[in-house]
Amino acid sequence: MQLHPPFLALALAAPLAAVAAPVPQDTPYPGAIGLAVDATDLDHKILRIRETIPVQPGRLTLLYPQWIPGNHAPTNELKRLAGLRMAAGGKWLDWTRDPDDFYALNVDVPAGVARLDLEFQQLLPMAPTGSDPFLGRNLLDVQWQGAVLYPAGHYATRIAVDPSLKLPAGWQFGTALRAASASGDEVHFERVSLETLVDSPVFAGKYFKRVDLDPGAARPVFFDMVADDATALESEDDQIEAHRNLVRQADRLFGARHFAHYDLLLSLGQVDYDLGLEHHQSSENSVKDNYFKEWDKTSFQRYVIPHEFVHSWNGKFRRPADLWAPDFNTASHNSLLWVYEGQTQYWGDVLSVRSGMFPIADMRERLARRVAWSQVADAGRTWRSLQSTTDDEIITGRRLPIDWGTWQRFEEYYDEGALVWLDVDTRIRELSNGRRSLDDFAHDFFGVEDGRVAPLTYTFDDVVAALQKVQPFDWAAFLRGKLDTIGPDAPLDGLARAGWRLGWTDKQSDYAKAIDSVREGADFRYSLGLHMGKAGEIKDVQWNGVGFKAGLRPGLTLVAVNLKAYKPDVLRDAVTAAVKDKAPIELLLKDGDDYRVARLDWHGGLRYPILERIEGRPDLLTAILSPR
Incomplete structure (x- = not known):
């Protein structure tokens, strides 16, 4: 050479x-x-x-x-x-x-x-x-x-x-950076710190649209959209109004803004339909190109924007002390992600409904799916605590796929963390006879020093003290019990206190069908213990579920059901038929270059999670989700 x-x-x-x-x-x-x-x-x-x-x-x-x-x-x-x-x-x-x-x-x-x-x-x-x-x-x-x-x-x-x-x-x-000058297609941004630069991504595109979500505000919020096709940017007034309501409801919840300006960045049509990444004065969000076109069918895509917006307060402004680092090559620690992500998951869902971005019926189903996963599918709770899952991103690296999600557990600080905060919210309401709620915590904890952008760190003790100020209770023992306990039971006290419980139906809702359509799969997790991919590949198998006990594992391909070529409806029909005929469901599977048969002895029919009202209990969930 x-x-x-x-x-x-x-x-x-x-x-x-x-x-x-x-x-x-x-x-x-x-x-x-x-x-x-x-x-x-x-x-x-x-x-x-x-x-x-x-x-x-x-x-x-x-x-x-x-x-x-x-x-x-x-x-x-x-x-x-x-x-x-x-x-x-x-x-x-x-x-x-x-x-x-x-x-x-x-x-x-x-x-x-x-x-x-x-x-x-x-x-x-x-x-x-x-x-x-x-x-x-x-x-x-x-x-x-x-x-x-x-x-x-x-x-x-x-x-x-x-x-x-x-x-x-x-x-x-669109970006949280501000342009100083432009020459042709080259833009020169104002001088910023390295921290601000890395925290300020740029979305750009051939098809672009910007909407002012709070006209005349001293600290404005912009909605910057890019798309693969110009038609994806076409929106109705009420759709944009829902995003404006998100800003209003966040103001009412937190009582402060901790940004000089904020750019909500959205791409429509990118391969990953729910990209979400928080930044202090912006957020990266990605949805399918039908986000506006099929508004009534795509509510499940709309949780990500409120979630990332909440992070401007929770995670970016109020930041866990052990997560803060002086530069980008010093290791950080994740012990408080159940606050950083768990409470953000909670408030993101709440603001989704309060703003009108998410129909309340769809949010109840979203919550039902969360509860079902935590209570039924998440077998890993019997050996691994919620606290231990806060290290999952470091352990797996870039959210790489894991083979046995229901046994290994993965990032449960999001959804199970949200259930813990529902418990906290309803407990405050109960103890105070309805005079106080987690809204008061949010206002006191995240709403301090209006206008401050520099991070304000917190510890576990700070969280406990802020809760104690809202409502006296042994919050330290309560939280540690939820975080450190190993056992089969999910934290569902808050759901029951809110007046609801987990139920089941054999009818798949439009909400669930829309999720399957976008993800190009089929969900049989709560019947056969299987989650299917686009072409019959088995994406996930519930640990100790029906499929697991029949020898199934992720990576196999389902070729036929009872000697009929696999399609999701063929498998659904077979599950329904097995309720009456009591015959095993026979699956022909491709395992590399080999084929084999598995017989699933399941006669409980199709099962999809729903929420049911508890008679005689006040409906605190609807009160929590109602606009302020």
Whole structure:
């Protein structure tokens, strides 16, 4: 292989001696980083980056962000960084990766050099899912953590950055960053800290629409939408009004705004229909392109926007003390995610209904599905506590699939956490004879210091003290009992106190059918203990359920049911028929290159969760969900 400069010099250079990266200090980095991102390579899904960093002679350690806020884990993929070259005074410099920390790059800056010039690429996923950034033919999500290297030794709040972004011709954008100037299709943003930059993604696209959700507000809220097709942006007045009501109801709940401005970013048509990632002054949300077109059928998509909006108060402003970190390469800890995510899940659902974004009947079914999962499907509760699940994102990494979700448990601090907060809310109402509620906690805890944007951290003791102020009770013992207990019973006291209980029906609702349609699957979890994928693949098997006991596991493909080619309706009909004829349901399965038969001895018919009223109990759930 023939080498050419500057690569010859790089190849022959001896590795720099390993030196631990400087510990971040609360001191300003001298000068501002210039960061220019070119996002015009739609064909290859590549961002091309040029960066200038003020430097002083000597050893410099540059860090590629690893721990990303909102992901609760070291999720930024180092493999996306490619083509890195560093230069000073027009000469290429050798750099080496730290052998003890692959996210740290070391370079020796020569005497007389005051600026380091970098160029590299961020290679975006070909088919993004989850919280991945994306670049498509018509829309783009720039997440700055994948497009920047920063000097070690300083808090992210003390490193200044002058960012710019070049977009495909004619594209428009939405972001919490504010434009300082524009030249053609390149926009230069106002100077921000590195922390604010990473916390301010950009949604851009060929088809773009911006709506002011609170006209005339001193701290405005904008709705920035991008779509694969212009028709997906067409909306009715009442649909936009529901989003305006979300802002109003949040104001009434929290009594303060902790942002200078807020941009609700929404992409319509991206592959992952429920992307949601919180930021302090914006949020990333993704839905299918029928979000507005089929409003009456798509309420299940609308939980994500209220959830991420609530995070501006819970998680970004009020932030768990052990989750706060000085930079993006210092490990954070997740012990309070049952507040950060669990209570956000609770308030997101509540505000969804209060605002009119979610019909109350659909929310009852959403809650029924949550309760059914916690009480029936989640067998892992018998060996693993709710508290222990707060480390799941670190354990699994980027929410990678797990084989036995009902046994391993995964991120139960979201939905089970929400059930705990329903228990807290109804308990406060009961103890105070209806005079107080969790609304009072939200106002006192998240509504302090109106206008403050800088994070205000909290501990477990702070949460307990705030609850105690609202309603005297032994909240510490109550919460630890819910968090640390291992056993089969889900925390359903709050549901019963709210006047409802879990029930079952053999009729699949329109709400459930819509979810199956979008996810291109079929849900038999509460009958056969199976969740089916698009082409008959078994996506999930309930631990110790009917399918499990018959030898089924995730990854098998269901070919036929009682000698009829598999379709969801064929399996539904077989489950219904087995109630009367008492014959086993025979499944033909493909297992790699082999085929085998399994017989499921189930005669309980189809089962779908619903909520039923408890006679004689007041309906606190409807009171909780009613607009303020």
